[in-house]
Amino acid sequence: MTRIQNVSRRGFLKDVLSGGAFVLGACYLPSVLRADTTAGTPAVRATFHPNAFLGLETDGTVYIIAHRSEMGNGSRTMLPRVVADEMDADWSRVKIVQAIGDSRYGSQDTDASRSIREFFTVMREVGATARLMLIRAAAIEWSVPASQCQSGLHVVEHVPTHRKLEYGELAISASKLAVPKKEDLQLKPRTAWRYIGKSASLYDLKDICTGKAVYGMDARIDGMVYASIERPPVLGGKVNSCDDREALRVPGVRQTLLMEPFKPPHGVQPLGGVAVIADNTWAAFQGRKKMNITWDPGPNASYNSVEFKKDLQKTARQPGKVVRNQGDVDADLVRGGKTFEAEFYVPHLAHATMEPPVAVAHFRDGKVTVWAPTQNPQGVQDAIAQVLGLRKADVICHVTLLGGGFGRKSFGDFAVEAAVLSKKLGQPVKVVWSREDDIKFDYYLPVAAVYLKAALDSKGKPTSWLARSAFPPINSTFDSSARYGGWELKGNWIEVPFDIPNIRVEVGAAQAHVRLGWLRSVASNYHTFAVQSFVDELAHNCGRDTLEYLLELIGPARILDANIPGYPPEPGFPLDLGRLRRVAEMAAEKAGWGRRKLGNGKGLGIAVQRYSFTYVASVVEVEVNEKGEVHIPRVDTVVDAGTAVNPANIKAQFEGAAVFGTSTARGCEITAGDGVINQSNFNDYPVARIHQAPYQTNVYVVESTAPPAGVGEPGVSVIPPALCNAIFAATGKRIRELPLSNSRLS
């Protein structure tokens, strides 16, 4: 539901627009509020908020506000292009203005692959409103009926006389008109779209390539000092003693400051520790090395990944909390027919954004201004307001470009650190995280053990499906008592997009001992790895081709409403198994599945899923040599994301996702010993390099008129199972635990 107002007098955009310009705003009610409060800002999501604004100057320049964050996802370009399309604006005359954090824009939390999905229609209405008002303004100018006027590229034309007025010439008169009702808007037919559906490069591409673009790491203001923080090595630890004498002798080091420990739950509060304040980043880093701190390790010092893994696996083997129960799985499993079971394991993962967390904050006169590469500027406002006891309105959060996000930068802890230090020091502070800080103090993907068991008919097809996963829940970040995952089970894991009569899904309890957060593809990183590996195992178990078996398992094309209490289907996005089948069939076709003779040590593997309401299938080709080294010559990915707003951007997301998923599969693993994270940098958290990444990833985008779905995440979590299935095809070795660097393939 959208309500658009003429907001010229509200002062939005006042820094970029002169008086008399024409400004529109929209009020937006999210169609579905998230069922829980995982983001920690439920109030923000639950009320009306204006979300999008555009302005038109008398010289014809169109300003469009990008209210979502740009981290390579493309939304800073794509959403304004949707506005420009419906407005009939000339893209070359559009200037994009990045929004500060402001709840009146609606959700700015750029996660869950939902920028386009949630704002596509809103942006179209914003553009269509402007177009209609400009047409009406021109009609008044010419004293003709508006019905005789139509828009062209950045102009309104009086059709009978071919008279034209430029948009800029109409800015002042349009600004005096009432905003039309939504019912009066005419959205363009798809055939008239100028930009939607056409490939375009990023608005910031040239600035990024020439080093002019401003990332968080580039932010600087006058009088700024630099801070680097030695944080408690164990979550919840505290400083026992601190000797900073050696640190203070380092040239450029000014002073050290004790950071308060957090009050549980940790949420997005700073972790505590000691900050070294210096004239520059280098001096702060050197000073830290000279600090002599003893710690009270706190309640999580018993966290050891080896034992925790055993505990999780034990939990996954035992009955858990039942979240879905259809038919009678128990009776079917004991009827005496064949059964098949397997266990899977995925470790904690770190986001490892190329730009580590960084923020600049300036506390002055009871207000904080912060510049940060954040996915969630309103979350930063809330967090700083809470920790410093301020009103949210007194926290101004400017959003820079992000050097990668992947979910890490939805948490604003680093911005809170900067704000806290600036208040203590009375001057602007830039907090810079090192790579080691980033790896050791992340909000990790939860570690997970998955147990799957099927009862099989005489042909090897499941008649029952028992799916159980055990993992510490991400909600633990906001609720210390949380033990069971809930929303993590959403999507294909609980829906089970297969033709199976008896289904039970259970979740096991686990306690978090490190900070947990959503990481690109979130719970599908472990659930889809398990399910799509298991399907391959089931197929081989009965001597079937995996593709044929998978298609038979999905069953005929149909809409599946799993009808699960507490897990309603998303309005507008029914689970269409015909679309799921089609991406699997197409990916196999493109990869030459069943047609290519690959030879010894080579193999193909397939995996398919719907995630963020996008259907995706990947076929991975591998070569495994005598030494057990894995080479990936090719990946073929087919994507059905509904309406493709920018096909080139979709291809880029899925190419990148293939590499991201390869990193997860090959060697990425976060472990803890005595509560301390063992990894520290790319030497021991090895993301894929050029020779380890797929040599070639082909992405095919299915043409569709369905509503646009998410594209940032879905491509990641099909890669590890497709890769491991390919390794099985090549070598006969089954990988049930990630990363595969822990398995011998020679």
Next chain:
Amino acid sequence: MQAIALLKSKPLASDQDIDELMSGNICRCGTYQRIRAAIKAASQATEEP
């Protein structure tokens, strides 16, 4: 910078040359195949001095 160093020493860089010389550079966005294509395009566009 690494790619320029590569092309200065091997103006007609092969896939293997690219893998060897670029494997010290990490791209977390995962654009390796475009990096390889860009190096090859630059290689072909660069005239001998």
